[in-house]
Amino acid sequence: MTMIIDRSAGIDPVEATRKQRLDYMRRAVSHLKNKTSDLADAPMANPVSVYTDPGRHALERQKLFRETPILVCLSKDLGEPGAFTLFDETGVPILVVRGKDGAVRAFMNVCRHRGAALTHERQGKATRFTCWFHGWTYSNEGKLIGAPQGESFAGEMAGRDHLIEFPCEERHGMVFVVATPGAKMDLDAHLGAFGDVLAAMDLQQCEKVKSGTLPVASNWKYALDTYGEGYHFATLHPQTISPNTRNDVVVYDHFDPHHRVGFAERALEELVDTPESEWEVRTEPSGIHYLFPNTILFAGSITPGKMYLTTFRHFPGETPGETVTHKTVYAYGGVKSPEHRAEVEAAYDGVAHVVATEDYVVAAEGWRNLTMLSPEDTVVYGRQEVALQNTHRAIARVLGLNSA
Ligand code: FES
Ligand SMILES: [Fe+2]
Structure with a gap:
């Protein structure tokens, strides 16, 4: 096995992960010994409109x-030069x-x-992209390299x-991408101290095995909450x-607006x-x-001792009750x-089945029921739902809104 180690952050992933795991x-x-858990200071109420209001959704x-x-x-x-993916x-x-x-770039x-x-393929490899309408051709670095009858556009090609x-x-x-042309991205500021945790995960050595989509007729935050x-x-x-x-012992680390949360395995009781x-x-x-804002990286498995990395990226649809x-x-x-x-494919199928038949069934039902309440009615997150509390506070902050 070739182990690619990213030492860009000065971190040895194996040693860093061992220390984090021991901690x-x-x-x-x-917590198991003392019958305690990491908890929020207090419960938190959140208006149901957070999940249902179209203005908030927009x-x-x-x-x-x-x-x-x-x-x-x-x-x-995107391992090789020319590898591309559509991100829409x-x-x-x-x-x-x-x-x-070797650099990754993002183009409309x-x-x-x-x-x-320029392409209708969701994934592939290309040195150039040729538009299927009239054949304008661009390099995979975004530069126009050919336009049939190009002389007829003379004077109108600037830009x-x-x-x-x-x-x-x-x-x-x-x-990572920011989906606004010409926007600024300060990724290190965005990741903050969570960057060290992510560096220790050594994601360079993860090979994709299976991917798919799990649609749910619920608000994207309601779906996201089920992971926290x-x-x-x-x-x-x-x-x-x-x-x-x-279900009662949480180990929680806050790297505002991100977090890591561990739910104690029963096997730890023996320790x-x-x-x-x-x-x-x-x-x-x-x-x-x-x-933050929409992604869960789940390192582990619902089968004890098995190691996989799963990414769950939640995207809102046009209306508050659509998520993929x-x-x-x-x-x-x-x-x-x-x-x-x-084995890894079976792990995908196993977790997808739990999510689709348990979590997302209740997410659809719960969200639909919230739409029937008055917008001033609230849901409540208990002290053990500390991750949800902090996520909803961070979202409100980025939106420039007050939260509880
Ligand atoms: S629209 Fe692409 S070449 Fe005409
Ligand atoms: Fe669940």
């Missing part, structure tokens, strides 16, 4: 999805492509002649010799998650009376990593055998 285990075991689509860095994919998904989930058609110089998938699309470009940067094995609390494990997931994971020197400490990341979650599962360290591939 998590100490805190979880201490503001979120602008501020959070057009003006905030959004994860497109992992760097390795924010509503703007964006073509993200790795140039022959819109021809500068009369607006047709048309390059595709419209968006801010696009890579960090810690991930590709384990309070529902025993009741909503009695057969799937609850047998291996407690309460085991000296730390005998603990087996994994060197692979674990837990739910929330990357783009889900991709990766094999840490690459796919080692056909059996390994089948």
Whole structure:
């Protein structure tokens, strides 16, 4: 296995992850011993209009999805020069492509002649893109390199010799875009101290195995909320998650506006009376990593001891009650055998089944019911739903609104 280590942040991922895992285990075991948990200071009420109001929805689509860095994919998904992916989930058609110089760039998938699309493939590899309408051709670095009968446009080509470009940067094995042409992206400021956590996840070594979409007739934040609390494990997931994971012990780290949350595995109960020197400490990341505003990186599995990385990227539709979650599962360290591939595919299917038949069923039902309440009615997040509280506060802050 080739291990690609990103030392750009001065971090050795294996050692950093071991330390983080040990820290998590100490805190979880201490909570188990003392019957405690990481908790918010107080419960928090939130108006139902946060989930249902069309004006709020439009503001979120602008501020959070057009003006905030959004994860497109992992760097390795665009591994080779010429590799491209379409990224249109924010509503703007964006073509993200790795140039022959190795840099990733993002362009509007819109021809500068009369607006047709440059590619209709969602993924692929290309050295150039030729518009299917009249054949204008662009390099994979966005430059117009050919226009049939080009002389007939003489005097009108200024500014048309390059595709419209968006801010696009890579960090810690991930590709980010801000979906507004010419906008500024300060990715390091956006990631803050969470950047070290992401660097330790060593995402460069994750190989994509399977991806798909999980649509849900619910607000995108309602869907997102289901990933941030384990309070529902025993009741909503009695057969799937609850047998291996407690619903009452949370280890929570806030990297405002991002966070990491771990729900204590039942296997840790055995460590309460085991000296730390005998603990087996994994060197692979674990837990739910929330990357503001819409992405969950889930390192682990609902099957104990299995390691996969899953990304859940939530995108709002036109109305407050439409969401599509783009889900991709990766094999840490690459796919080692056909059996390994089948195992990771089965993990995708297993988690997708739980999400689609349990979490998203209740998300659709709950959201629909919220639309029947008065906008001043509230939902409430308990102290154990600390991740939800902080996420909703951060969203309100970015929108310039007050929250509880
Ligand atoms: S619209 Fe693309 S070449 Fe005419
Ligand atoms: Fe769930």
